[in-house]
Amino acid sequence: MNKKNKIYIVLIIVCTVLVMIICGIMVYLKSKNNNSISDALKFKKEYEAYNLVVSNEVTYRKLDIDENNPIIYKTPKQILDVLKEDTAVIYFGFPNNNFARENVEIFLEAAKEKNIKTIYYVNIAGIRDEYEANGTLYPTKIKEEVPAYTDLLKFFGDNLEDYYVVDPSNGFEYAAGVKRLCAPTVVITDHGEIKDIYASNYDLELNFTDGLTDEQRTLFKNKYLEMFSYISDKENVTCSINGC
Numbered sequence: 001m002n003k004k005n006k007i008y009i010v011l012i013i014v015c016t017v018l019v020m021i022i023c024g025i026m027v028y029l030k031s032k033n034n035n036s037i038s039d040a041l042k043f044k045k046e047y048e049a050y051n052l053v054v055s056n057e058v059t060y061r062k063l064d065i066d067e068n069n070p071i072i073y074k075t076p077k078q079i080l081d082v083l084k085e086d087t088a089v090i091y092f093g094f095p096n097n098n099f100a101r102e103n104v105e106i107f108l109e110a111a112k113e114k115n116i117k118t119i120y121y122v123n124i125a126g127i128r129d130e131y132e133a134n135g136t137l138y139p140t141k142i143k144e145e146v147p148a149y150t151d152l153l154k155f156f157g158d159n160l161e162d163y164y165v166v167d168p169s170n171g172f173e174y175a176a177g178v179k180r181l182c183a184p185t186v187v188i189t190d191h192g193e194i195k196d197i198y199a200s201n202y203d204l205e206l207n208f209t210d211g212l213t214d215e216q217r218t219l220f221k222n223k224y225l226e227m228f229s230y231i232s233d234k235e236n237v238t239c240s241i242n243g244c
Contacts, residue, residue, distance in 0.1 A: 043071040046095045061101045071121045076148035079122050084192045093184035094125035099201035100184040103220045110224035114232050131176040133167035139176050196227045
């Protein structure tokens with residue numbers, strides 16, 4: 001085989017490898033995009049599935065979730081890596097939580113206005129410990145949390161509120177002696193540093209029938225816009241440095 005033929009063979013091999021690499025990248029990007037779309041639709045369907053459903057004499061709020069929302073699902077274990085390693089927006093909630101349903105549309109509306117491209121979502125239903133009142137000052141633990149939830153509590157530390165249990169017989173609240181990751185909770189994190197955290201249920205004093213007041217809607221919208229500004233500002237700085 002002469003030198004010229006050897007060069008042709010090498011070029012063919014190199015081109016073949018490059019084509020395979022490019023095809024692999026395209027398949028990966030297409031798969032990633034499909035997953036994003038799938039998560040967005042999944043979120044929409046999960047939350048809208050409870051529209052007007054009656055539970056405990058309360059009718060769940062009717063929601064209309066934009067199917068082009070930026071939601072990406074993460075497990076409690078996966079989100080720990082995001083919290084420690086990324087700059088991100090994380091939303092903790094679950095679809096049949098009345099507090100989450102009251103303002104999730106406002107949350108997504110604010111995210112759209114701030115051009116937030118990705119929101120990591122963690123469904124916390126069933127992963128937390130649970131307590132019940134027993135007629136004493138010390139509620140009884142009736143359900144263990146999953147290990148990943150314990151790790152989340154350690155990460156958030158004093159950034160979370162104390163967990164109180166209401167005694168239905170007298171309406172009194174008793175401290176369980178632990179912290180609580182409530183729904184909904186929104187977190188802005190930057191490589192292991194919590195930049196902002198907000199549990200909006202502490203600002204919701206309503207009976208879930210009348211819905212939010214204009215004042216509450218404005219409060220939530222402004223708070224989320226303020227939180228998202230950190231992400232927007234950081235992206236703008238990065239773009240100006242990189243020339244994008």
